Amino acid sequence: MARLTLIAAALVVAAGTATAAEAPKAPSHDWGFQGIFGSYDRAALRRGYQVYAEVCAGCHSLRLVAYRNLMEIGFTEDEVTEIASEFEVLDGPDDEGEMFTRPAKAADYFVPPFPNDNAARFANNGSLPPDLSLITKARKGGPDYLYALLTGYREEPPEGFQMMDGMVYNDYFPGHQISMPQPLFEDMVEYADGTPATVDQMSEDVTVFLAWAGSPELEARKSLGIKVLLFTIVLTAMLYALKRRIWADVH
C-alpha cells in the first residue's frame, strides 16, 4: 500500500513539474520527408552526417545505426569502410584467448564516444548525453523540436529567470534549462558541397540526418504505402459496387 501511495505521489509531483516545465511548442518547419510522398534530401543527409560526425558525436552515441547503413543514403562502400576504420572496436577472444582491438568494419555499429554511461556523465558535468538514434521519435514535436532546440539558445536568460549552475538557457527545452551548451556555431564545419555552414543550415541538416537515423525505413514505407492504399481503395470501391449489385434484389 505504501508503494502505491509513493507511486501516486510521484505521479502527482511528476504531473506538477510537467506543467511547470511547459516549453513553447516548436514552430513547424517544412521537412522534405514529411507528407505521403516525403523522402530524405540526399545532400542534406550527407551534410547532416558531417555535422553529426564532427560535432554531436563528441558526446552523443548513435548505437542503433551501423556504418553499413550509410550506404543506404548515398555513401559508397569505400567511403563507409574508410569512415568505419577511423574507429577502434573491442573484439575477441583470439586463438590465444586474448581480447584485442581492431579498426571498425562496415558491419559494426557506430562506436559510442564513451565506453559507458558513467564515463559519459563524468565527462559531461554529471548529465548523460542521450543516444541520438531515435531522438526525433522520442521527443514531442519530433524534428521540429530538435531543430528549434538547436537554434533556440540564448546567451543570457530573460531577466529574473534563475539559472542553476552549469545550465544554459534554451527557448524550447522543457523548463528552459539545458545542460548541453550551444553545440553549433557559424562555420563550425566546412561543407564539401560549398553550402554556407550557418547555424540554421547545420541544425536543419543534422535534423534530417537524425530523422533518417530514427526512421531509415521511411522511404520504403511511404512508397509501398501509396501502392497498397491505392490498391485497397480501388478494391473497396469494387466491393461496394458488388455489394450494391448483390443486394439489388433485397431492397
Add this chain to the structure above:
Amino acid sequence: MTKPQWNNGLVRWIDDRMPIFTLMHHELVDYPTPKNFNYWWNFGSLAGIVLVIMIVTGIFLAMSYTPHVDYAFESVERIVRDVNYGWLLRYLHMNGGSIFFIVVYIHLFRGLYYGSYKAPRELLWILGVLIIIVMMATAFMGYVLPWGQMSFWAATVITNLFSAVPVFGEAIVTWLWGGFSVDNPTLNRFFSFHYLLPFVLFALVFLHLWALHVHKSNNPLGIDVKGPQDTIPFSPYYTIKDLFGLGVLMVFYLFFVFFAPDFFGEPDNYIKADPLVTPTHIVPEWYFLPYYAILRAIPDKLGGVVAMFGSILILLILPWLDRSKVRSARFRPIYKQFFWILVVDCFVLGWIGAKPPEGIYITIGRIATAYYFLHFLVIIPLISMVERPKPLPESISTAVTKGGAAVKEAT
C-alpha cells in the same frame, strides 16, 4: 434449411463421417440473418479479422523479438531496421492494437444502443465482456514488451494497483513481478502471457459466436425474427457487405501503418526503459484513458482500483439492470438520449485520463466517473420503469418494406 449436396467426392467422404462442411454451410452460408442490418453490424466480423491479423503479425514478430531487459528494446528496433519488412510487421501489430479497440468499442456501443444484451442474448453479451477484459490484459502486456520508458512505467503503475488489495496486496505484487520490482522475470512472463492470451481470446470468440448462432443476431429494430421473410442468407449478402466494410477499415488502418505509424503512440516509448528516471507524465495508451480517469477520480486507492475494474465488470450485470423489454433505442425515446450522454461521458473520461490530475480536471473527472456509474446503476433501471416505448413494428419485413421507395417484395 436443406442438407447441402457436395459434388466433390473427397468433401462428400469427409462430410459423411464428420459433417464439417455441412456445419460450415449452415453457419456461414445458409445462416439466416435479419435483412435490416445497418453498417454498425459490420464491426463484429471486423473485430474477428483484426484479431487474426494481430495473431499472424505477432507470431512473426515473436520470431525476432528477445524478451530480455537488456535486449528487448534493441530487438524491436532491429525488427524495424534489419528484418525484411519487419517495419511493416511491427507497425501493423502496433497500430492493430488501437484499431482492435476502436472496432471493439464501436461493437460494444452498438450492443448498448440496440439492446443486444437483453434476453435471450445475456450469455452472448457476458462472453463479449470477457473478451474485452482479456483483450485489455493482452494489450497491456504487449505494450510492456518493447521495454521503452512508457512500457516500464505503465507496468510499474498498473501492477502496483494490486498492492491496494487488503492484507495480501504486497504479496500479490511481488508474485506478479516475480521479484521485488518490474524486472526481467516480469518481462518474461508478460511475453509468455501476451503470446498465450490471444489464443484464449480466439476460444472466447468461438464461444461468443456459438452463443450468437443459437438465438441469431439482434437487428436495428430489436424485434425477433418472425419467419423466413425477415431474413436473408448470410452469404452472399452479408459476406459481401462485411468485405466492403473490411475494405474501408483497411484503408483507415493502413493509412496509419504507412504514413503515421507513431500516431497512437507516446514519444517516451522510444526511450529505453530506465528504472531510475520517471517520465514527467505517465499516460496509458488511449484505449485505457477512461479507466485511468476513473482510477484517479476516487481519492481512496482501493476504492479507485475497485471503481476502475468495476467500470467494466458492471457491464456483466447490465442485462438485469435494464428491465425494459424493448431492445432497440429507436423505440426508447428516453433511453436513446441517455445513451448519447453516456457516449459523451466516456469521451470526457478519456480526455481527463490524458490530463494531469490537478485543478478543474479532478472535479470534471469525479463528476464524469460518478455519472458513469449512475448511468448503469440508477438511470438505466429507472428508465426501464418509467419509459413508455414507441409502438414496435409488427415484423422486420413490414418495417423494411413500409415507406421504402420502389420496394420489391423480398423473397
